[in-house]
Amino acid sequence: MTRRSQFQTRTEVLNIHTDTEGTFIERPNRFLAIVEIDNNGTKTQEKVHVHDPGRLLDILYPGNRVLLRKASNPNRKTGWDMIAGISGDNWILINSAFHRQISEWVLENGIIEELSDNDSILPEQKYGDSRLDYLLLKDGQSTWIEVKGCTLAEGSVASFPDAPTTRGKRHLEELIKARSEGHDAAAIILVLRPEAECFTANGIIDPAFARTFEEALKAGVKVFPLQFSFEDGNIRYLSQLPLCDKVLY
Template identity: 60%
Template sequence: MSGQTSEGNDYPLSGSPVLNIGTDAEGIVVERPNRFLCVVDIVKPEKLRSELVHVHDPGRLVDIVYPGNRVLLRKASSVKRKTAWDLIAGDIKGEWVLVNSAWHRKISEWVLNKKIIPFLSDIGTVIPEQKFGDSRLDFLLRENERNFWVEVKGCTLAMDGVALFPDAPTVRGKRHLEELIKARDEGHEAVIMILIFRQDAHSFAPNGELDPDFTMTFRKAVDSGVKVFPIQFSFENNTIIFQSLLPVFENK
């Protein structure tokens, strides 16, 4: 692989807790009838009957949500829900991997508040969920007269030490990249923040084999000056832990 950008991986805040996400049960996946549902046999703290569980993640998660794999669950906060449980994490090689994108906002806000990314360390104003073009991007940051448009993606797939996004074809993700390119064309700064939840990853790359259209647009975005920051986290004792920023490697 060639083509690398990196901020290094030696950080004073490495190992810092980011967010506690309480879980209520551990179970074994029985089946996944569709993208947003799975059936889980609850085995801890006590053995219960199979439960229908909501999967709050747009990916395929084929190496995480499959029959026989261990998962962590959280009771749904709303009694009006069709499913009483949410999927929080799955087991990969004995380590828990967060697979619930509902927490991405709080994690990325922690990154911004703690100034983990040097490129964004002088930001004065953080505004979430702002419309740009035909999309709603995750953050608009302001530093004096400069605007920084930020889109956040979660990454749960890794192969041969490389974190890969996406793990399912994403027209929406491609459109977000196109908006960031447009932002650069209009003189703004633009950033992709990749939240990586795999401990076996040592670098990041777009998943060209699975989604060549996204990958081609990713390359265009980087060439236009869009900054890419892959940030690695672990999930230990129900707590998200910041690890480091990873380098970007890309096949040419």
């Protein structure tokens, strides 16, 4: 059972160790990047695993700075993991492997009042044709939760997705179905852009997802955009953002 806690902004959530900084060269496919690393004056180009299916075009472009961590398995084909990339003055977490730990922290600490004081928090539960991130049980009521990470921002507007996502659309459809069957449903958006002031769906990149996002809001699916920064190796919770006035089309 969780008890709701009051957290000040800039609360440390998770420490993520990095080993070196490099210069992004290219991304041959969505899981692989080539990064130049300066090792005591000797520059080498290394294969780096990208654990984020998004395009990340405003972060992963030639010449941009990135943070890497050495792979724990020395026999792996990619010797490094991509952790973050610079955007303006901010390091942006671009490794979705950490989304589970961040969202667990959110739920276990009652950061969202409407999703706090649960009797049970069950991860990775099957609903319909999907496996959703969490099922919350409280006083006999079920709440189905899906978590998405947002790494795209233009000016003060953060948006998702940054690449077409049939999977993301299907997850929203399952949340809509849950509402129609008498359950509560919510999407937690981990907004990883500290400069953003609001969040919305990106219909320019994926109009089908954006339309489903609007349908979900009408159906009573709640959306909670939570803003985080990545500073000095730490993920920090900043605040809950409002939804923007309209979806991007």
